[in-house]
Amino acid sequence: MIQADIKEKLQQIVGPENYDDSKAGRLVYSYDASPQFQSMPDAVVAPRNKEEVQKIVKICNKHRIPIVPRGSGSNLCAGTCPIEGGIVLLFKHMNKILEIDEENLTVTVEPGVITLDMIKAVEAKGLFYPPDPSSMKISTIGGNINENSGGLRGLKYGVTRDYVLALEAVLASGEVIRTGGKLAKDVAGYDLTRLLVGSEGTLAVITEATLKLLPMPEAKKTMLALYQDIEACAQTVSDIIANRIIPATLEFLDQPTLQAVEAFAHIGLPTNVKAVLLIEQDGPQEVVERDIEKIAEICRKQHAVDVKVAASPEHAEALMTARRSALSALARLKPTTILEDATVPRSEVAKMVVAINEIAEKYGLHIGTFGHAGDGNLHPTCLADIRDQDEMERVEKAFAEIFQKAIELGGTITGEHGVGMAKAPYLEWKLGKPGISVMNAIKNALDPNHILNPGKVFAKETDRVVMEK
Numbered sequence: 001m002i003q004a005d006i007k008e009k010l011q012q013i014v015g016p017e018n019y020d021d022s023k024a025g026r027l028v029y030s031y032d033a034s035p036q037f038q039s040m041p042d043a044v045v046a047p048r049n050k051e052e053v054q055k056i057v058k059i060c061n062k063h064r065i066p067i068v069p070r071g072s073g074s075n076l077c078a079g080t081c082p083i084e085g086g087i088v089l090l091f092k093h094m095n096k097i098l099e100i101d102e103e104n105l106t107v108t109v110e111p112g113v114i115t116l117d118m119i120k121a122v123e124a125k126g127l128f129y130p131p132d133p134s135s136m137k138i139s140t141i142g143g144n145i146n147e148n149s150g151g152l153r154g155l156k157y158g159v160t161r162d163y164v165l166a167l168e169a170v171l172a173s174g175e176v177i178r179t180g181g182k183l184a185k186d187v188a189g190y191d192l193t194r195l196l197v198g199s200e201g202t203l204a205v206i207t208e209a210t211l212k213l214l215p216m217p218e219a220k221k222t223m224l225a226l227y228q229d230i231e232a233c234a235q236t237v238s239d240i241i242a243n244r245i246i247p248a249t250l251e252f253l254d255q256p257t258l259q260a261v262e263a264f265a266h267i268g269l270p271t272n273v274k275a276v277l278l279i280e281q282d283g284p285q286e287v288v289e290r291d292i293e294k295i296a297e298i299c300r301k302q303h304a305v306d307v308k309v310a311a312s313p314e315h316a317e318a319l320m321t322a323r324r325s326a327l328s329a330l331a332r333l334k335p336t337t338i339l340e341d342a343t344v345p346r347s348e349v350a351k352m353v354v355a356i357n358e359i360a361e362k363y364g365l366h367i368g369t370f371g372h373a374g375d376g377n378l379h380p381t382c383l384a385d386i387r388d389q390d391e392m393e394r395v396e397k398a399f400a401e402i403f404q405k406a407i408e409l410g411g412t413i414t415g416e417h418g419v420g421m422a423k424a425p426y427l428e429w430k431l432g433k434p435g436i437s438v439m440n441a442i443k444n445a446l447d448p449n450h451i452l453n454p455g456k457v458f459a460k461e462t463d464r465v466v467m468e469k
């Protein structure tokens, strides 16, 4: 509970209307998009500017009150679950687009701006912000930066990290740092911008970001390649890249995912094939035509049963939207949806897909797989029921095996969703003890009282999972 005198101070800073410690208000922010995790905050505080953030952080640091920065709570790693109570710091008022700079090709925003709102604003000026998480209709840029989110265009254009040029951040001490700038080049000191990107609210509170923009590509074309053999489908991914073609989008959907998406979107997706690749190329018209033709040829060589090019921009957009709805579509089928994002080198996608199916069978689970195959980033999605304890234990074992397999194949436990609480017990598998020590040293230097998003990224000794030999 927040003491009465501290509550009064916080209310004076943000105004009573932006401080909520009612039970209903706190309940809303006790969970996020990750199943299995819930914990009540003591209060929800919504600052209106950087100065208010500074004052709040100073008070919390002095009184050791945990701060959980929160955009829209759409993260899938329990990154905003207030496991140690304290305040949820909500950015709903700090949602402005401050500047679109057409000379430097940058956009500067407050952290609470909704990703799609910003994308629409820059596109209205003929500019392009490539990172497009499927959740972009609801996610915020502050959340995207802190999870280093990816999207359907990651293969060719990279992830959020590749577009963050400058940050303004409030440290746990209440001091403000500004990193980077509207610069193509900057090697002055350690790269603090990159340190903060993907830091999951554990190192600083982001209050402003300047992002890089590109000119809008001249043309794009979208196609579907259909397969009855999952391995051949996954192998096509490596073949396309090996042929020195980098499509903008190269997505994989297996049959259970296709069936769920079609039942949800009704756009005529093939549901009688074992898997499809959704492929998009953009760029100059002639390059797009040439690449799409070559990709179709590669798909057929790998025994695609059919290759269909979208008939119109509207059809292409419908296909991409359908893919973006994969998680929501699967989530309709069972009460609990656990989506992971084990990631492997592209060349290992086929092996990883086969392993996921074998593990699902071994544990008697329903796991659909889709994902950014071109990035090696797969989303095995388990449909379960949290009330069935036996099933949930099997889910846990299955995902531990999936993570272990990903690491064995040279991959990682998360490609874009972050560690949060959900994957903290496995982080040492990827980083080893020395890696965790380095992270601890950074955390202790920047947030010595551990008030910033405690309980995330770092697992308690007792929660660590030991890797099977």
Ligand SMILES: Cc1cc2nc3c(=O)[nH]c(=O)nc-3n(C[C@H](O)[C@H](O)[C@H](O)COP(=O)(O)OP(=O)(O)OC[C@H]3O[C@@H](n4cnc5c(N)ncnc54)[C@H](O)[C@@H]3O)c2cc1C
Residues within 6 Å of the ligand: 032, 033, 068, 069, 070, 071, 072, 073, 074, 075, 076, 079, 080, 091, 111, 132, 133, 134, 135, 138, 139, 140, 141, 142, 143, 144, 145, 146, 147, 148, 149, 150, 151, 152, 199, 200, 201, 202, 204, 205, 206, 207, 327, 328, 416, 417, 453
């Ligand atoms: C249906 C669905 C589809 C999704 N698709 C994708 C996808 O394609 N690609 C992908 O990468 N992810 C995807 N996600 C996951 C999620 O949407 C992303 O992680 C997103 O970036 C989270 O944004 P948010 O605003 O909801 O952040 P939140 O969930 O509120 O927060 C995420 C993290 O950022 C921290 N944070 C937020 N704001 C700040 C700030 N101002 N300062 C410091 N820390 C802050 C939080 O503490 C937390 O650790 C999907 C989720 C859903 C539900």
